[in-house]
């Protein structure tokens with residue numbers, strides 16, 4: 001699937017940027033909640049602990065994260081995305097920071113299942129819902145293995161209310177996109193084609209159970225207004 005997905009993301013990137021810039025998926029509130037979660041996590045750490053390593057899986061161009069990233073006390077930052085074309089945009093958006101950064105082309109499931117040094121904070125925004133359910137489970141198990149003791153996984157994504165079918169979710173979301181008036185009709189259709197083909201949001205109740213079985217403690221931190229966008233904090237159980 002990788003080559004096809006990469007091509008699709010390249011083509012649709014400008015449309016996605018318009019979605020973010022017009023706050024159609026509530027990135028502003030979501031990013032504020034994510035920033036509060038990281039600040040809270042930093043505040044409860046031992047002040048003598050080494051600076052944390054942070055990884056953003058499916059980073060895109062970093063969206064609204066650069067101001068947050070620029071002020072965080074980090075040991076390192078890694079942005080990973082399947083679509084290598086967005087990584088220079090991410091680097092440019094971040095600009096100079098006082099810690100080492102890596103911008104890596106790669107698959108987030110591959111990252112989760114690879115060996116590597118423990119990571120303190122993993123964030124992922126609107127990327128994991130492209131995985132099917134067995135892959136989401138592997139992702140959660142892999143991240144659990146890679147997270148440092150006391151670490152934090154912040155999973156921002158679209159999710160289905162418990163019990164809602166994917167078909168019902170897609171129909172509901174498509175109707176919503178038809179109301180995205182800042183986008184022209186052909187852009188709306190692009191979004192609809194994308195989500196109809198590629199989006200597999202997790203069922204909220206099921207994914208909590210899957211995460212717990214993988215060794216995580218799950219906490220919802222923020223919910224958008226549409227029974228779709230949400231932010232969960234996962235910590236080692």
Ligand SMILES: C[S@@+](CC[C@H](N)C(=O)[O-])C[C@H]1O[C@@H](n2cnc3c(N)ncnc32)[C@H](O)[C@@H]1O
Pocket residue numbers: 009016020057058059060061062063080081082083086106107108109124125126127130
């Ligand atoms: C909807 S954009 C989200 C970008 C940004 N994280 C945000 O929150 O706005 C999804 C991003 O995830 C990337 N992506 C999708 N599947 C991926 C995978 N399996 N591994 C790595 N990146 C992936 C896409 O290339 C795209 O840049």
